[in-house]
Every structure is written in structure tokens, then in C-alpha cells.
Amino acid sequence: MSIASPSVPAPAAAAAPAKRRPVVAIVLFALLALLPVAVSLGLPSHWLTLVTRAMIFAIAALSLDLILGVGGLVSFGHAAFVGIGAYATGIMITEGRGEALLILPVVLGLCALFAAVTGAVSLRTRGVTFIMITLAFGQMVYFLAQALSAYGGDDGLTLYERSTVLGFDVFKNRIGFFYVVLGVLVACYAVISVIVASRFGRVLRAARENATRVAVTGFHVGRIRLVAYIISGMIAGLSGFLLANQTEFVSPAYMSWPRSGELIFMVVLGGVGSLHGAIIGALAFLFAEDVLSGLTEHWKVIFGPMIVLFVLFTRGGLVGLMRKLGVGRHD
Amino acid sequence: MTEPVLVLTGVQKAFGALKVTDGVNLSVAPGELHALIGPNGAGKTTLVHQISGMLRPDTGSIRFKGQDVIALPPEKRARAGLARTFQITSTIPSLSVLENVALGVQARASHPLALFRNAARDESLNGPAWVAVEAVGLSDRAHVLAGRLSHGEKRALEIAMALTLEPAAILLDEPLAGVGREEGERLIALLRSLKGRYAMLLVEHDMEAVFALADTVSVLVYGRVIASGDPATVRADPAVREAYLGEEG
Amino acid sequence: MTTGLLIVQILNGLQLGILLFLVAAGLTLVFGVMDFINLAHGVQYMLGAYLAVTFVSLTGSFVLGLALALAAALVIGLALEFLVFRHLYERDHLDQVLATFGLILLLNQGVKMVWGAAPLSVPVPAFLAGNVALMEGILYPTYRFALIGAGLAVGALLWFVVEKTRTGMLLRAGASNAPMVSALGVDINKLFMIVFAFGTMLAAFAGAMAAPILSVEPGMGDNILILAFVVIVVGGIGSIRGAFVGALIVGLVDTLGRSFMNDLLRLFMSAPSARAAGAALSSMLIYLVMAIVLFVRPEGLLPAKGRA
Numbered sequence: 040m041s042i043a044s045p046s047v048p049a050p051a052a053a054a055a056p057a058k059r060r061p062v063v064a065i066v067l068f069a070l071l072a073l074l075p076v077a078v079s080l081g082l083p084s085h086w087l088t089l090v091t092r093a094m095i096f097a098i099a100a101l102s103l104d105l106i107l108g109v110g111g112l113v114s115f116g117h118a119a120f121v122g123i124g125a126y127a128t129g130i131m132i133t134e135g136r137g138e139a140l141l142i143l144p145v146v147l148g149l150c151a152l153f154a155a156v157t158g159a160v161s162l163r164t165r166g167v168t169f170i171m172i173t174l175a176f177g178q179m180v181y182f183l184a185q186a187l188s189a190y191g192g193d194d195g196l197t198l199y200e201r202s203t204v205l206g207f208d209v210f211k212n213r214i215g216f217f218y219v220v221l222g223v224l225v226a227c228y229a230v231i232s233v234i235v236a237s238r239f240g241r242v243l244r245a246a247r248e249n250a251t252r253v254a255v256t257g258f259h260v261g262r263i264r265l266v267a268y269i270i271s272g273m274i275a276g277l278s279g280f281l282l283a284n285q286t287e288f289v290s291p292a293y294m295s296w297p298r299s300g301e302l303i304f305m306v307v308l309g310g311v312g313s314l315h316g317a318i319i320g321a322l323a324f325l326f327a328e329d330v331l332s333g334l335t336e337h338w339k340v341i342f343g344p345m346i347v348l349f350v351l352f353t354r355g356g357l358v359g360l361m362r363k364l365g366v367g368r369h370d
Numbered sequence: 371m372t373e374p375v376l377v378l379t380g381v382q383k384a385f386g387a388l389k390v391t392d393g394v395n396l397s398v399a400p401g402e403l404h405a406l407i408g409p410n411g412a413g414k415t416t417l418v419h420q421i422s423g424m425l426r427p428d429t430g431s432i433r434f435k436g437q438d439v440i441a442l443p444p445e446k447r448a449r450a451g452l453a454r455t456f457q458i459t460s461t462i463p464s465l466s467v468l469e470n471v472a473l474g475v476q477a478r479a480s481h482p483l484a485l486f487r488n489a490a491r492d493e494s495l496n497g498p499a500w501v502a503v504e505a506v507g508l509s510d511r512a513h514v515l516a517g518r519l520s521h522g523e524k525r526a527l528e529i530a531m532a533l534t535l536e537p538a539a540i541l542l543d544e545p546l547a548g549v550g551r552e553e554g555e556r557l558i559a560l561l562r563s564l565k566g567r568y569a570m571l572l573v574e575h576d577m578e579a580v581f582a583l584a585d586t587v588s589v590l591v592y593g594r595v596i597a598s599g600d601p602a603t604v605r606a607d608p609a610v611r612e613a614y615l616g617e618e619g
Numbered sequence: 620m621t622t623g624l625l626i627v628q629i630l631n632g633l634q635l636g637i638l639l640f641l642v643a644a645g646l647t648l649v650f651g652v653m654d655f656i657n658l659a660h661g662v663q664y665m666l667g668a669y670l671a672v673t674f675v676s677l678t679g680s681f682v683l684g685l686a687l688a689l690a691a692a693l694v695i696g697l698a699l700e701f702l703v704f705r706h707l708y709e710r711d712h713l714d715q716v717l718a719t720f721g722l723i724l725l726l727n728q729g730v731k732m733v734w735g736a737a738p739l740s741v742p743v744p745a746f747l748a749g750n751v752a753l754m755e756g757i758l759y760p761t762y763r764f765a766l767i768g769a770g771l772a773v774g775a776l777l778w779f780v781v782e783k784t785r786t787g788m789l790l791r792a793g794a795s796n797a798p799m800v801s802a803l804g805v806d807i808n809k810l811f812m813i814v815f816a817f818g819t820m821l822a823a824f825a826g827a828m829a830a831p832i833l834s835v836e837p838g839m840g841d842n843i844l845i846l847a848f849v850v851i852v853v854g855g856i857g858s859i860r861g862a863f864v865g866a867l868i869v870g871l872v873d874t875l876g877r878s879f880m881n882d883l884l885r886l887f888m889s890a891p892s893a894r895a896a897g898a899a900l901s902s903m904l905i906y907l908v909m910a911i912v913l914f915v916r917p918e919g920l921l922p923a924k925g926r927a
Contacts, residue, residue: 253473
């Protein structure tokens with residue numbers, strides 16, 4: 040029998056999430072909600088764009104934290120879902136079907152299908168193999184996007200308008216769009232938190248630490264992981280929908296494997312499994328990227344070693360660091 | 371004569387040229403405590419893995435509650451009421467004692483994988499879990515993380531987890547191994563309290579415990595059962611003394 | 620589709636397969652023996668190519684340049700092992716993935732800074748220039764034949780070392796059960812370093828040999844890496860035999876797929892649709908093959924003995 044063994048050990052002395060008070064998340068959301076106010080008071084509007092983008096990636100990172108942080112599945116192909124969501128959105132807008140209520144079911148459906156099919160294959164494998172397979176499937180989608188010459192191929196596809204919601208151009212206003220994204224972020228956080236604390240979530244968490252024990256208790260570990268994988272993929276697809284609308288552009292780069300690596304880094308940076316850590320990680324990553332790329336064209340030469348040093352010298356990410364400093368203490 | 375709960379017939383398994391299970395016949399009646407002893411390397415744990423579904427025998431049959439279970443994966447056997455403990459304790463370290471046990475209760479609940487029902491505060495799960503926790507004497511350690519328990523406490527926890535399956539049979543793989551004297555005595559008392567209520571297959575090295583608890587003893591040497599019967603008879607069997615017990619038998 | 624074209628494409632597929640084998644062999648050993656996932660392996664392939672560019676142009680000799688490139692690649696590889704990889708063996712896969720990912724970012728960018736972003740190349744050495752006549756009218760570049768030959772030779776050498784020497788035996792034992800080997804008193808650190816050095820050399824050799832026929836550019840290692848992953852997954856982790864078979868399958872399927880998918884699809888659909896669908900399908904083909912193999916045999920086609 041082969042049950043995928045965990046590539047991610049449980050955080051030391053993790054309190055049951057049910058006891059976790061979402062203080063950090065609430066504070067975070069409150070601060071985010073105030074940003075447009077700050078911008079209207081004089082903060083450069085570049086911040087609005089940057090933070091909107093960061094929140095979109097935070098949604099993707101949250102979805103990854105579900106399977107990686109909670110489930111212990113290191114997926115190196117998560118950007119594929121973001122890309123599928125973005126492309127479905129971009130293609131439908133280009134074809135004149137830009138209504139969000141038409142696009143969203145397509146996005147969610149395609150991502151669920153892709154997750155179900157690739158997950159069914161990948162989840163039969165363990166550790167290192169799983170990582171490689173998810174990477175390979177992600178690449179497959181990337182090549183598929185490159186081959187779509189009708190929709191820009193490698194150069195990408197520029198969108199000439201954004202989605203409408205129930206016929207209204209809600210997304211056109213940058214501040215309105217900001218709050219929509221924030222709303223989606225809060226909703227996703229809430230949903231994923233509930234799932235993690237649920238019966239399903241407990242089994243998923245337990246399986247990461249000891250899949251054998253979970254199996255001999257009477258649970259089908261593979262099926263549980265597949266469901267988590269599908270949910271995670273759909274949420275990431277949702278972030279792709281938002282990304283396409285924000286940038287008004289889709290390109291294969293959205294699902295390149297460096298993007299998948301960056302998503303993993305965001306989750307780890309913030310602190311694996313903590314959920315609000317994924318949000319913090321995404322924000323921190325995008326800020327760092329913004330600052331560094333402003334300094335030099337070759338910023339990856341700085342960023343690469345930063346990642347290496349971060350991995351070598353920290354455990355628990357930013358959330359772990361915060362915990363040590365007494366912020367956001369759990370029971 | 372009631373139908374045995376667990377029947378192994380002609381079970382064989384080889385790894386390459388090495389026969390780890392060489393035609394084992396064994397049965398456990400309801401309420402019977404059947405001990406399986408044998409020298410190290412005899413293949414006892416491998417046999418338990420085959421009964422619980424983690425390894426597949428090459429040939430032979432394993433019948434549980436009258437049903438052939440060879441093709442069933444571990445989770446299905448667990449649902450059918452076949453529980454086991456592990457030689458190297460296998461719990462969920464970052465969950466508390468109560469939560470570990472509640473996991474077993476959850477498996478048999480009506481919506482075991484509900485996406486939106488909180489697990490930790492669920493009385494319908496915690497209630498029965500408490501009963502099992504108390505039965506094994508871990509009530510005052512119920513909220514301690516399983517990773518922090520002592521060796522003997524982990525063994526007791528595993529037994530509690532087995533009990534939540536409402537099992538028809540429990541496979542116990544060396545529950546006394548590495549446990550100190552005091553905790554060992556408590557575990558033996560616990561096992562004695564379970565006697566008669568469940569069919570139990572007890573793999574053990576601790577001879578005192580085996581002969582104090584067992585209704586039947588089978589001796590496994592190089593994958594074959596060389597003797598089987600009531601404790602006194604087996605103890606006196608010269609083949610057994612030679613192969614395993616030595617002169618002190 | 621003529622026989623001549625078919626033969627040429629089969630040879631191209633073999634050539635790609637051999638290249639993939641060289642990259643995958645070292646990688647699969649590292650996975651198998653050290654349970655260490657090294658995303659930066661592709662970068663070692665890339666470094667081999669870039670170093671070949673420099674040393675061949677410095678010395679004017681292909682063979683000398685190749686030798687120097689291998690030596691330099693080995694030094695760099697060992698330096699990386701000492702500075703970074705060594706500290707990751709005990710860490711979980713997630714940390715390994717991230718740290719080696721960081722290395723890829725660093726080295727891809729670093730290479731751009733040192734050599735520039737424009738594609739470079741190595742001239743085909745004079746003694747291997749020209750073509751070989753296979754059949755009437757079918758010519759195949761001599762160099763590509765040499766590459767296939769060199770790769771097979773290295774493969775044979777690898778087979779010899781792994782199957783017939785004591786070190787090889789330890790490697791095979793380690794691939795099935797590393798803790799056991801350590802418990803037997805073998806200096807596991809030295810074994811790891813040897814495995815690692817092997818892998819680095821193989822990848823760099825592949826890169827250097829590929830330099831005359833592929834374009835040398837930043838990021839060239841990334842695609843090869845992912846193909847190597849597919850090879851290893853199809854062949855079975857820790858298995859050199861598996862890597863060989865997997866590499867040939869991947870090389871042939873990919874090459875033949877790309878060449879003939881268009882023609883195949885034209886039997887069913889119009890030319891423009893066939894071209895579009897062909898491009899898409901042929902790039903996805905090996906992944907589909909991988910998925911099918913895994914669905915039937917999750918452990919790969921020829922898994923290392925003793926691994927589940």
C-alpha cells in the first residue's frame with residue numbers, strides 16, 4: 040500500500056486550530072481596509088495597485104497553505120491553477136463573455152477538473168515523486184498556454200476590458216476593485232479556517248503526521264487529500280480570475296514553475312499551516328519584490344540567496360518569529 | 371461452538387527467497403485472548419501487518435467475521451471492526467490524547483468528513499472519546515499532546531484508539547515492549563479488564579504477561595506455527611522449549 | 620513522412636534521450652541515496668554548457684575545453700554542496716525545494732550577469748564536423764552520432780561502476796536503504812559527496828556536450844530539469860536502469876511526437892486546426908505518457924529493488 044508520506048513535518052506544539060483566535064488576521068484585514076483611506080490622504084497610489092496584487096496572491100497562497108501547510112503536500116505546480124483561472128477569464132472576456140457570473144463557474148469547474156485528474160495520479164505517490172509530478176503537470180499547462188497562438192501564445196493576451204458583475208462595471212473603479220479583492224480574501228480565509236477546524240480538516244492534519252494511523256482508524260487518506268487538492272485548486276483559480284482582471288493581461292508566465300516556487304515561498308515565509316501566515320507571506324514577498332526590482336535589473340541575484348539563507352536559518356517563518364516576540368499568541 | 375472471529379488459513383509471504391510467513395493457520399474465537407509468541411525475526415509483526423491489511427500475503431486466506439478480507443485495504447478492515455496497535459507507537463503527536471481518541475469516534479460517526487462541522491468542540495465525538503480515555507486510565511492526561519506522553523501512556527492511548535472502533539478483534543503488537551515495570555503492570559491490568567469482551571491477538575515477548583493473560587498460545591518460529599494450545603501445554607512442549615523458551619521455560 | 624525523416628527523428632530522439640539520461644542518472648541517485656530533492660541540478664547542466672563556451676574559446680580546443688569545463692563544474696558543484704546542500708540533507712523536502720529554488724534564481728541571474736543574456740554557442744569541433752551518410756540521401760551530423768556514442772559510453776561506465784565496484788554496491792544499497800548503510804559503519808558523508816560529485820559531473824558533461832547543438836542561454840537548465848524529473852518518475856526513483864529506459868522513452872516520444880503530431884492530426888482535421896492542436900498536444904505528450912505510467916505503476920517502470 041502506498042500512502043503519500045509527509046514531506047512537511049507538523050509545527051512543534053501546534054495548538055488545535057479551534058482554539059486559535061484569529062486576532063492577527065482580523066488586525067490584518069482592518070489595516071488593509073484602511074489602505075484606500077491612506078491613499079486618499081496622500082499615500083502614493085502605487086501602493087493601491089501593489090497591495091491589490093499582493094492580496095490576490097495571498098488568496099492563492101492561502102489555498103496552497105491548505106494542502107501544503109495543513110495537508111503536508113508539497114505541490115510545485117500550484118501556479119497552474121492561477122493560470123487556468125486567468126486564462127479562462129482572459130479568453131472569455133476576449134470572446135465577449137466577460138460577465139463574472141458566467142466566468143466564475145467555468146473557472147471553478149476547470150480548476151476542479153484539472154485538480155481531480157492530476158490529483159488522482161499525483162496523490163498515489165510519495166514525497167519527492169509527488170513534488171516532481173506536480174511540477175511536471177504545471178509545466179504541461181504552461182506549454183499548453185504557450186501553444187494557444189490564437190490567444191497570444193508566449194507573448195500573452197491583452198484584455199481590453201474587465202469583467203462585469205451582473206452587468207455592472209464594478210471592477211473598473213480601482214478602489215472598488217480593491218475592496219472586492221479584500222472581500223474575497225476575507226471570505227476565503229474564513230472558509231479555509233472553518234475547513235481546517237472541521238472534522239475533515241482534523242483528518243487532513245492528522246494524515247500529514249501519520250497517514251498510517253489515519254488509515255487504520257478507518258479513513259481513506261487518498262480521497263481526503265484529493266478533496267483538499269480540488270478545493271485548493273478552485274480557490275487558486277479564483278485568484279487567477281482576479282489577477283486577469285487587475286492586470287488586464289494574461290500570459291503563460293502566470294503558470295510558470297518559478298511562480299509555483301514563489302507561492303511556496305510565500306507560504307513558508309509566513310509560516311506553514313497558520314493561514315494568516317500565508318497572507319503575511321504574500322504581502323511580504325510582493326513588497327520585497329517591488330523594492331528589490333526597483334533597485335536593480337538583476338534583483339534575483341539578491342533574492343535567490345535571501346531565500347536560501349531564509350531556509351537555512353529560520354524555522355517557522357515570520358509567524359514563528361512573531362510568536363517568539365509574543366504577538367498573536369495561541370492558547 | 372461459536373464461529374471464530376479471525377481465521378488464518380495457509381497464509382504465506384515471501385520477500386524474495388526469504389519466507390517470512392510459511393503456511394500459518396491460526397484462529398481467534400470471540401472473547402478469546404490468543405497470544406502469539408516467538409523469537410525475534412520469527413515474522414510476528416509481518417503477520418500482524420498482513421492481518422491488518424498493510425501487507426498482502428502471497429497465498430492463503432484471512433477471514434474476519436466470516437468474510438474474506440484479503441482484498442480489503444486497511445481502512446476498510448478498520449471500519450469492519452478490526453483494530454490494531456503498533457509495535458512502534460503510532461499516534462498523532464500534535465493532537466491531544468482526547469483528540470486522538472476522538473478521531474476514532476469520528477471515523478464511525480454519521481458524517482466523518484464534514485467540511486463545516488467543528489471537530490474539537492464536538493460533544494458527540496468527545497463524549498464517547500472520554501469513555502475510552504477513562505477506560506484506559508488516561509483521564510488526567512486527556513489534554514496532553516500525544517507526542518509528550520510517556521511510552522506506557524502512548525501504549526494505553528493506542529488501546530483507547532482501538533476501542534473506539536467498536537472492534538470485533540484487536541491486534542496488539544508488543545504493547546509491553548520498552549515499558550517500565552509500573553506502567554507494564556497497569557497495561558497488563560488494562561488488558562485483563564478487556565479480556566472476554568473482545569477477540570484479541572496479542573503478540574508479545576513478556577512471558578509472564580503472556581502466560582497470565584492468554585487463553586491460547588501459539589508459537590511462531592521462522593514463519594511457521596510450531597505449537598498451539600493452552601498455555602500450560604505449550605509451555606511444556608519440548609519443541610517449544612528447544613526453539614524458544616530455553617531451559618528456563 | 621518519409622523513411623529518411625523517420626530515421627533521422629528516431630536518432631534525434633535517441634540523442635535527446637541520451638542527454639536526458641546523463642542528467643537524470645545523477646539526479647535519481649541523489650534522490651534515491653540521499654532522499655534529497657535538488658532542483659538546482661538543471662543549473663549544473665547549464666553551468667557545464669557555459670563553462671564549455673568559455674574554455675573552448677580560451678583554449679581553442681574542444682576536448683581540452685570540455686575537460687576544463689568539467690573540472691570547473693565539479694569545483695563549483697562541490698562548493699555548493701559544502702555551502703548549501705550539506706545543510707539540507709536532514710531537512711524536510713519543503714526546505715530542500717525552497718533552498719534549491721533560491722539557488723536557481725541566483726545562478727540563472729548570475730549567468731546572465733557574467734555571460735550576458737544573449738544565446739551563445741560552441742563551434743562543433745573540426746574532427747566531428749560534417750555528416751555521416753546513413754542510407755542513400757540521408758545524412759546525419761557526425762557530432763550528434765558522437766554525442767550518442769559518448770553518452771552510451773558514459774552510461775556503460777556508470778553501469779560498470781554501479782554494478783561491479785564496491786562503491787557502486789554501496790550506492791545501490793544506499794538507494795534502497797540509506798539508514799541501513801549508515802548503520803553498517805559506512806562513512807555516509809563521504810558516500811553522499813561521491814554521489815553528488817558523480818551527479819554534478821554527469822550533468823555538466825551533458826551540458827557541455829549539448830553546447831554545440833543547442834543554444835546556450837540562461838534558464839536552459841530548467842526545461843531539461845523538468846524533463847529529467849519526468850524521466851525519473853517514469854523510470855523509478857533511485858534506479859539507473861529506470862533512468863536509462865525512461866530517458867529513451869521520453870526522448871523518443873517527445874521528438875517523434877513533435878515531428879509527426881501535425882501529420883497525424885492532419886488525417887482527422889484541417890491544416891490550421893492540426894497545426895494548433897498539434898503544437899499543444901505534442902508539448903503535452905510526455906506528460907500524458909507520464910500520467911498513464913504513474914496511474915498503472917506509481918513506483919515507476921523499473922524501480923530500485925527494495926523500494927515500495
